[in-house]
Amino acid sequence: MSIPPPECLKSPMHVPSKLLMGPGPSNSPPQVHQAMLKPLLGHLHPEFTQIMDEVKEGLRYLFQTKSDVVCCVSGTGHAGMEATMCNLLEPNDVILIAQNGIWGERAADMASRHEADVRVIKKPAGEIFQLDELEAALKEHRPAVLFLVQGESSSGALQPIYGVGPLCQKYGVLLAVDAVASLGGVPFFMDQWGVDVVYTGTQKVISAPPSMAPIAFSDRAMAKVRARKKPIRSFYADITWLANYWGCDGSPRKYHHTGPVSSVYALREALSLVCAEGLESLWARHAACAQRLHDGLTALNLQLFISDPAKRTPTVTTIKVPEGVDWMKVTKYFMNKYRVEISGGLGPSAGLVWRVGLMGYNCTSDNVDLVLKIMKEALDQQSIITSKL
Incomplete structure (x- = not known):
């Protein structure tokens, strides 16, 4: 054979333990x-579909919805965004995207690939959209879909959703919400708020491995899907097939794709922990830890990227990089000395901020205090280096 077995695979895999605070x-x-160590089952075995049904019930609690169509796209949060776009949009459908960070940019990109008529209203990173601004844009553009990001992780902004659903219903618009970086860390009420499509990622506040995008469609959203003139372009993300595979449509399950069996086990266990703690407790824990972090950063004379506390999501805190400080050296100090990850900016915040995540299992006062301790050390180290130049 011309290609021998690679030498790298002859040694055991090494995976270091790290605290992921990005x-x-x-x-x-x-x-x-x-949970992931449990025996594999076939993806249509009754024992496995029972676990899928339990996952659905946990997601209904997390989304706060009675919707029939609650399931997962096999893929990360981007897969949820892709499923939203390809199911709701046909060529020339108008979609209005409220863009204040990278996820609005990604949504516009995806929507354009489905030949939608993409209209964008913009705010600077860290700013949010008010109801009167959204209503003016709905009047002007008359879209089929309005897309909002609840927790914009590139800037740390928290977009209020309450009140947007009734506006959308007033103008005959579907409301789609990206809750990847926020769901579980802040209140979310799909039915009460009139949200038509919402998706998240398993690897954020739910604290399961990255592998699936939980998603829910309202009856209004499914009515638009069923009224399409053209087929959904993606077979893999077709919500009618996914709804059937996840047992949402009352029909016998058919083979669509091989579900990620071990990941579903993990999600089921993660949701059981969410339910055991309770959403109100989970929201309160994130708010308290975020406040502890913000107070500690202020004591270090650091400035938060978003000055108004009401506009900050507790799940991702953005910190201004002080003038003269190399942001990358600070993140490397965290990793090299303590094996703790914090991140730099992303998209419009690249090079301007550090991002600290407080999500799910990692959202504890001890972890907050550790981040503050390392940040002080890293900044002191930078000060020493700078003073010698």
């Missing part, structure tokens, strides 16, 4: 890892 993924609890 914007995701977060670390998973030991119980979640243990």
Whole structure:
């Protein structure tokens, strides 16, 4: 044979233990890892579809919805965004995207690939959209879909969703929400708020491994899907097929794709932990830890990127990089000395901020205090280096 077995695979795999305090993924609890060690089942075995049904019930609690169509796209949060776009949009459908960071940019990119008529309203990174601004844009553009990001992880902004659903219903618009970096860390009420499509990622506040994008479609959203004139372009992300595979449509399950069996086990266990703690407790824990972090950063004379506390998501805190400080050297100090990850900026915040994630299993006061301790050390180290130049 001309290609021999690679030498690298003859040695055991080495995976170091790290504390992931960036914007995701977060670390998973030991119980979640243990769940992935359970025996594999066939993806249509009744024992496995029972576990899928239990996952659906956990997601209904997390999304706060009674919707029939609650399932997962096999893929990360981007897969949820892609599924939203390819199912809701046909060529020339108008979609209005409220863009204040990289995820609005990504949404516009995806929508354009489905030949939608993409209209964008923009705000600087860290700013949010007010109801009167959204209503004016709905009046002007008359879209089929309005897309909002609840937790914009590139800037740390928290977009209010309450009140947007009734506006959308008033103008005959579907409301789609990206809740990848926020769901579980802040209140979310799909039915009460009139949200038509929402998706998230398993690797954020849920604290399961990255592998699936939980998603929910309202009856209004499914009515638009069923009224399409052209087929959904992606077979893999076709919500009618996914709804059937996940047992949402009342029909016998058919083979669509091989579900990620071990990842579903992990998600089921992670959701059981969410349910055991309770959403109100989970929201309160994230708010308290975020406040502890913000107070500690202020004590270090650091400035938060978003000055108004009401506009900050507790799940991702953005910190201004002080003038004269090399942001990358600070993140390397965290990793090299302590094996702790924090991140730099992304998209419009690149080079301007550090991002610290407080999500799910990692959202503890001890972890906050550790981040503050390392940040002080890293900044002191930078000050010493700078003073010698």
